[in-house]
Amino acid sequence: MTAITLPARERAQLTCAGVRVDRGGRTVLSGVEMNVSPRARWGIVGENGRGKSTLLHVLAGSLAPDEGTVHRVGTLALAEQEMPTADRRTVGDFIDEHLADARAALKRLDAAAAALAEERVGAEREYADALEAAQALEAWDADRRVDVALEGLGAVSDRARPLSTLSVGQRYRVRLACLLGAEYDFLLLDEPTNHLDLAGLEYLTARLRAHAGGVVVVSHDRALLSDAATTLLDLDPTRDGTPRVYGGGYTGYREGREAERSQWEAQYEQQQAEHLRLQQALSEAQNRLVTGWRPDKGTGKHQRATRAGALARSVHRRQEDLERHKVTAPVPPLRFSMPDLPALPGAVLLRAEEVTVAARLHEPTSLSLKSGDKLTITGPNGAGKSTLLSVLAGRLAPATGQVRRARKARVHLLGQESPEATNRRARDVYDAHLARLVTAGVLRESETVGLTALGLLTSRDANKAVAELSMGQQRRLDLACALSARPHVLLLDEPTNHLSITLVDELTDALRATGAAIVVATHDRQMQRDLAQWPHVALSPTELTRTAR
Template identity: 80%
Template sequence: MCLLNEEENVTTLTLPARDRAQLTCAGVRVDRGGRTVLHDVEMKVSPGARWGVVGENGRGKSTLLHVLAGLLPPDEGTVHRVGTLALAEQEMPAGDERTVGDFIDEFLAGARAALRDLDAAAKALAAQRPGAEQAYADALEAAQALDAWDADRRVDVALDGLGAVSDRARPLATLSVGQRYRIRLACLLGAEYDFLLLDEPTNHLDLAGLEYLTARLRAHAGGVVVVSHDRALLADVATAILDLDPTRDGLPGVYGGGYAGYREGREAELTRWEEEYQQQQTEHVRLQHALSEAQNRLSTGWRPDKGTGKHQRATRAGALVRSVHRRQEDLHRHKVTAPVPPRRFSMPGLPARPGVVLLRTEEVTVEGRLPQATNLSVTSGDRLAVTGPNGAGKSTLLSVLAGRLAPDTGRVHRARGVRLRLLGQESPRATHRRARDLYETHTARLVAAGVLQEGEVVGLGSLGLLTSRDAGKPVAELSTGQQRRLDLALALAARPHVLLLDEPTNHLSIALVDELTEALHSTDAAVVLATHDRQMRRDIADWPHLAPARHRPADRGAGARGR
């Protein structure tokens, strides 16, 4: 957390600037470890503006927040700040001897000081001391600017809305990371800064907390810059999007119109990029072919028939030489200036088995984890969304369907030869084997076991999930998001008839989640999906839903076709 003086840019208590608040950066570049993390970043955050910052892991999103907050000087460019500002980072310090009350007092120090100054000025005014009238007027203006009388109530409301601990005597050290994070977020919302810089603020929030945060950010009178992979938050809150992923011109992408404008603009940009790259590649190949043909004619095709004069042969040879030189110059002048566009996810064709019940459960329960007897039936092309709060048994049900967990009661029927694959919530323990080798070994085993035919094997590169460079790295060196991409590739490699997905959006980029969602709508395979992701739930709102619950009678009719 930091408060910034509008002139000195040093940490101090100051009054909010409100309508005069400004937060801008221009030409910002940051280098770290011999590589450029940010370059040519420009932003203008005014009161009422809400910026979303997106991009793959390692693109410099958190670094940008540090630059805007004044915690990290850029290697190039300028940052201008007028008003109060607070930063909520993703991480929280583990060792903290303060209480919840101490923590709140630090955030409300300005309001506390303003009220103390007002009391002192009132006493001086009553004692008719010289200059007391002006001192009282100044103190009253400061208290009103901070709305100091209401500060504690605002924090209490935010603590309740986010489901945070409100006991001010509670030591922070006794709380979980998520509990401490919610307390800090409540303080930020209650303190009413001119600018809020939030790094993945939806972490550790339940549905009620997410809805409260969304409403508060939309109502915030100041500016907001939020780094997030939460598409629902961006769709509901952001008025503009800064995209730090690669673009055709190498500059960060800026999109108006909120998240919808970003999706439309980014898609159009990628399409133009791919078309330009393909056109330049095609022209380059054409010129290479023309040069090759000219060289072949020079070496073999120019020789005239017997009896032709030497003069004619020489003239023809010279023309062919000039043709070769001309085509060499054409090829030299033509350069592929468009950078290679990013790979898109390509779902392999998953097979269908029409008329066959691929998967069926009868009165399935798991003691303590899935108490509600569950019946469902899945055929090719079926879609089923498994919803419910934490602990309702969603992951347990998927594990039972996949055969990883035996039910305590009931039965699971799987069609003969059916291929089922489960993408779990978290990646297995990372190995030091290269991602490509792990994938190839996996597909070889599927072929050896008769699960796949040789012609059904899908190459890792064709999926568009990992770059060639990342595929050559040991799995342990991949980021969490890259490991998650590898997990998805391994699940799809089996070309399953039934795809079971448990929180599939975890750790994946916005672009990939959008592409995956689109592919799930069109695949011939059956899909059973459990998710808390609000945007994905909106995207699959028309799917049949199954909601396991611990404390209500079993809904025995739920199924993939709404039975």
């Protein structure tokens, strides 16, 4: 008989204590403490590469920590950022896997009902147990719940459709719908908003807020964290090296984080000043001993002999005490430095005239860009946002219409997805990209900018193989390559995907200030609010409307 795993519901527990994870001789996580109860909604934040995805794997049990404990009671499911592309399963197979317990419970109930009708010995007990399991899983409603989630997320609902024929975003939405429909005790979600449009984002937010179990979400989506998270775990460096937990939702985290940083900096400065004062006092005491200093007349012989030495010993003790309670220097965060993107005043850099793409961009679309022009593109999944950017960048030929680019205009597109990760160092990938631009005459040698000068990757991470970088760090490398071309027209397709909150804020400010022409296609609700004053193109699967505001 197939074993059935029942949810724990109110008895569910997911806790970890003293978790430490080491990788490649470096500590990725240290001192992590969490207590996730039913209806708790945790957000995990931190700069790219801080171990957020690693922590989800530790909580899920797919990675054993080097130190610490994890305790799990109840069912859980993990949605990773990536999904395999070579998958022979269908959408229906995937749904069946997540609803396997519900399927087994209903099958067992049917068998028990048949045994009860035949008046077999022990049939009543079997039926009661089977009914209890089916009710605990709400098995009769399982398929309907998945169907509702598929529709709410804009996912493919054709159960016969092979997963291999779906895009990355489509596969992710199918999996997310299965997780929501299966109603696990704990949902562990890694950047769940990356492939969702506005309707999908609103649906996911509502479902997470209503989820009866616990939720742990790794996200850089500021709107999702504001609307759904009640507790935030920050994995960025702290004074004592212990991750901080903030209540009060996203607002509490931002306020608490700022206060923590200010206090850390103030304590460090105070300690440095005290060290300097003590060093001066010790130097003065030592000078007195060397120069044969004597106290004033009338002072006892013993005091005359020992007073300066006592002072030196006192200073040494204070220094030792400070050393025992040493405040580490605040770790300077990476600061994004936007390179100077050139302008070509007066010239029309790029003009699209009545362009369409069969089955992807239906309504003839026209637009014109000069230096300094700014434009946002929005719309549901499938409306043709990425298609339009690819046409503007010259990567895709339109079926009708034409695109004209100024002869000297440099146009560069940052796509949604990173290239397949290689074992080459990030620095080497970037340098090779620069070399191609210079060789092709796109850039002069004097216009190139070094990778670490952009403030997107540390020297340590720049020397790692791309495959060893986190998704966010790979995305930072993509952004660096896009900016290194010093484009006159920069096209950004979902630029906030995988990027940290701080970097997104810095990038948004830089896009507002640059003299280059900028086009941003995004579902990010906060970025849409931040860029609300830009002219706006709203796409739909069947039509396009343009509104300047």
